[in-house]
Every structure is written in structure tokens, then in C-alpha cells.
Amino acid sequence: MARPRVRLVVTADDFGYCPRRDEGIVEAFLAGAVTSVSLLVNGAAAESAAELAGRYQIPTGLHANLSEGRPVGPACHGASTLLSPEGFFLGKMGFREAVAAGDVALPQVREELEAQLIRFRELLGGDPTHVDGHQHVHVLPGGRMPSWA
Numbered sequence: 690m691a692r693p694r695v696r697l698v699v700t701a702d703d704f705g706y707c708p709r710r711d712e713g714i715v716e717a718f719l720a721g722a723v724t725s726v727s728l729l730v731n732g733a734a735a736e737s738a739a740e741l742a743g744r745y746q747i748p749t750g751l752h753a754n755l756s757e758g759r760p761v762g763p764a765c766h767g768a769s770t771l772l773s774p775e776g777f778f779l780g781k782m783g784f785r786e787a788v789a790a791g792d793v794a795l796p797q798v799r800e801e802l803e804a805q806l807i808r809f810r811e812l813l814g815g816d817p818t819h820v821d822g823h824q825h826v827h828v829l830p831g832g833r834m835p836s837w838a
Contacts, residue, residue, distance in 0.1 A: 700724070725747065730809050
């Protein structure tokens with residue numbers, strides 16, 4: 690009996706975090722060490738990373754982020770349970786603590802994740818090949834990906 694074919698997928702996350710990191714990720718993709726990337730749509734280099742993904746036809750997913758940087762959704766315009774008073778996400782441990790304390794409004798999580806999907810579509814012109822979570826926020830209660838993910 691023939692064995693099932695196994696395909697290894699190696700995803701480089703944090704694509705769009707900064708240009709230097711993106712250069713290394715593209716080099717790894719071109720060398721065959723990486724098979725896909727996950728884009729931080731709120732990263733400092735998200736636009737240039739999206740351009741690189743298109744230029745090199747890199748399969749690209751959404752790296753959903755609720756822990757670092759600034760939001761792209763409605764939360765960026767006012768108070769949110771996802772943000773510090775300075776307007777930044779709470780950080781990995783801050784987010785985890787807020788979730789554990791029941792201080793995160795789940796509708797705000799959904800709004801931000803939907804806004805990140807919209808931003809992804811704006812940058813790449815289509816849907817992500819996959820969705821994963823920055824700093825593993827997708828595995829936390831309350832950080833679960835919405836049904837579209």
C-alpha cells in the first residue's frame with residue numbers, strides 16, 4: 690500500500706514587522722526554507738511586505754495581532770479594553786492578564802480582527818491563505834478567531 694504524501698509547510702510569521710526582518714524572510718522563501726508567510730497588517734513595514742509578497746508570489750496569511758503595536762480597527766479612535774491609555778495594545782502578558790480577569794470586551798476583539806482582515810485584503814487584494822495569531826493570542830479564551838478565519 691502506498692504511503693500518504695506528506696507536505697511540510699514552514700511559515701515565517703511577523704512579516705511586515707520591519708524591513709530588515711522582511712528581507713530575511715524573503716531570502717528564506719527564495720532559498721526554499723520557508724513556504725509561506727503571515728503578515729502583521731499593523732506592522733511598521735506592512736505595505737512594503739505586502740508588495741514583496743506579491744512580487745515573489747509568496748503564499749500569505751494573516752498574522753492576527755491583539756498584543757503589540759496599534760490597532761487598525763475602531764479601537765484606534767477611542768477607548769478600548771484592548772488598549773493602554775496611550776493607544777497601544779496591552780502587550781502579550783497584559784492581554785493575557787486582561788483576558789483572565791474578564792476585562793476584554795469580546796465584541797472589540799471581533800471588530801479588531803475583522804478590521805485586520807479588511808486591511809489584509811486592501812494590502813494584498815485577496816483573502817489570506819491562512820490565519821494564525823501573533824504571540825499565540827488565538828489560543829487564549831476570548832482570543833479565538835472568528836468564524837471567517
